[in-house]
Amino acid sequence: MTWASAILIPYFKVGLELSNAQAALVAVASFVSYFIFSIPSSSFLNLVGYKKGLIIGLFVMSSGALLFIPAALSQQYSIFLVAIFVISIGMVLLQTAANPYVTIIGPRESTAQRMGFMGMANRLGGVLTQLIFSSILLRDAGDISHQLTITSPAEKELILTEYLSKVISPYIFLALFFVIVAGLIYFSNIPNLKDEEENKITEGIERKSILSFPYLALGVLALFLDGSISVAVNNSILYGDALGIPFTVSRHFSTYALTFTLIGFFGNTLLIPKYLTQQKAVVLCAITGFTLTMLTFFTNGVISVWFLLAQAFLSAFTWGSIWGLAIRNLGKYTKLGSALLLMTLISYAIAPIIFGKIIDLNPMYPRWAVLILIPTYFYLFYYGKWGYKVENWKK
Numbered sequence: 286m287t288w289a290s291a292i293l294i295p296y297f298k299v300g301l302e303l304s305n306a307q308a309a310l311v312a313v314a315s316f317v318s319y320f321i322f323s324i325p326s327s328s329f330l331n332l333v334g335y336k337k338g339l340i341i342g343l344f345v346m347s348s349g350a351l352l353f354i355p356a357a358l359s360q361q362y363s364i365f366l367v368a369i370f371v372i373s374i375g376m377v378l379l380q381t382a383a384n385p386y387v388t389i390i391g392p393r394e395s396t397a398q399r400m401g402f403m404g405m406a407n408r409l410g411g412v413l414t415q416l417i418f419s420s421i422l423l424r425d426a427g428d429i430s431h432q433l434t435i436t437s438p439a440e441k442e443l444i445l446t447e448y449l450s451k452v453i454s455p456y457i458f459l460a461l462f463f464v465i466v467a468g469l470i471y472f473s474n475i476p477n478l479k480d481e482e483e484n485k486i487t488e489g490i491e492r493k494s495i496l497s498f499p500y501l502a503l504g505v506l507a508l509f510l511d512g513s514i515s516v517a518v519n520n521s522i523l524y525g526d527a528l529g530i531p532f533t534v535s536r537h538f539s540t541y542a543l544t545f546t547l548i549g550f551f552g553n554t555l556l557i558p559k560y561l562t563q564q565k566a567v568v569l570c571a572i573t574g575f576t577l578t579m580l581t582f583f584t585n586g587v588i589s590v591w592f593l594l595a596q597a598f599l600s601a602f603t604w605g606s607i608w609g610l611a612i613r614n615l616g617k618y619t620k621l622g623s624a625l626l627l628m629t630l631i632s633y634a635i636a637p638i639i640f641g642k643i644i645d646l647n648p649m650y651p652r653w654a655v656l657i658l659i660p661t662y663f664y665l666f667y668y669g670k671w672g673y674k675v676e677n678w679k680k
Contacts, residue, residue, distance in 0.1 A: 290315045291519045291539035292418040293369070294637075295526070299426045300449045301362050302433070305523050305641035310362075312516070312637035314369040318377050320631035326381040327624040335382045336470065342378030343467035345371060350463065353456035357449045375463075380627055409547060415540045422451055427532030495618045495625070499675040504611025505625050507567075507668040510661040511603050512632030514574065517658055518542045518597045520640050525590050527644045527651035538590060542597040549601025563606035567669030570599040570606075575662040581655045593655060603665060610673040 290311050298308040330338040349371030356364035429448055433441055496502065517524075521542055525535035557566055574596055581592040608626060615622040636657065643654040 289414055289418055290369075291522065291542075292415055292422055293365075294520070295426065295522045295532075295536070296422045296452070297362065297365065298523075299430050299433075300445055301360070302445075303362070305527075305645050306638055307362075308523070309520075309637035309641040310366060311369060312519075313634040314366040315373050316630045316633035318370060318373040319380075320628045320634075322374055322377045323381060323624040323627040324621070326377050327620050330378070330382055331620070338378050338382050339470050340467045342375040342382075343463045343470070344375070345378070346375030347460045347463040347467075349373075349375065350456040350460035354453055357453050360445065360449055377627070381624060415543060418455065419536055419540065421455055423532075423536040426536065430532070495615075495621050498615060498618070498622070499678050500613075500673050501611050501615065501622055501625070503668055503672040503675060504607055505629055507607045507665060507672065508604070508611070508626055508629040509632045510664050511600065511607060512629060513636040513657055513661050514596055514600045514603070516633055516636035517640060517655060518545075518594060518600065520637060521590055521593055523641060523644065524593065524651060524654065525587075527648065528586055528589065530587060530590065534587070535590075538594060542594050545594055545597035546601045549598040550605075552598075553602050553605060557602075557606065563609045564669045564673055566602045566606045567610070567665055567673075570603050571662045571666035571669060574599050574658065574665070578655055578658045578662065582652050585652075589652060596658070607665075607668065610668075 294308045294311045297303055297311060298305070326338075333341070349368050352364065352368035352371060356368050425448075429444060432444055436444065519539060519542060521538035522535050525538055526532065553566075557563060561569075577592050577596050577599075581589050581596075584592060611626060612619065612622050639657055640654045643657070644651040647653045
């Protein structure tokens, strides 16, 4: 559901007449819950079990989807943000449950490959979600934005009321869908993750706390910075709009980005670890990403956007590879390590505000916004080359 944010941001920008920075609060509402609830979700899942946790998460998401109804009828941005936040809390529960399974069910060297399969399914769902949402919510956004500048206040109110009501039907459908999936899980046989399975990967390493794993701490920072790549790409619609690209063209950018990501995850599953190690993947992506960022900055128009979108291909490799390098050999700390890594999605809430604010402050030269990716690629190069090897803080 977080992929809907890329559509909701320009939708609310038009329907609620927001600035780029204000519209970016959608991303804040979508991802801040990962920072707040990742560790509590891990404890909660230990208490109720993974199956019940999945069901509860889906019902939470359903209730959040239904909140879109009063939000649209009242045209209150704050209620929309609360609804998105509630949905994201349910998402945290789902992901906290799923990621440890993916890590432990096979060799750590192929973690990125398994994450790739999961990412492919996630992005495929994202592509479908964005295609559907874009066709419903953004189809007339360009014309409506123009109409709002030439109509009277009374006519403007009618236009905005009708436009914002478009979001009600899709979210009612989603609410029902989440309930149906919860029912299917209830009648299925999903095994619980066993602690002894986690302990199998300790390889004799005994640590006093989660802080005793330097490569995990460095990996948490790597994943946090890595989020800025996806954020920049996911905001390609706003970036394209700032470059003066017609909305009829730019509204498809987020779908193109997801398609690139989907192709990247497919390549991930084919190349890692058979032909490419996780650490080499991170290094190569850092070098390539830096080059693409420079090309994005020094070009203009649609070409600049395409260089930005191409970086979605890289993010498909870096996410799973960093995860696999950071969570290895954690033993009994695997669930907590997974929660810490999941918390890094807070960057998806912080980076959009920075990205949007830079565009707002530099309307004549929005390409300055992409430079936030430079520190990310420098650090990813460090982590893939040396950081993942750090086993002891004293070395």
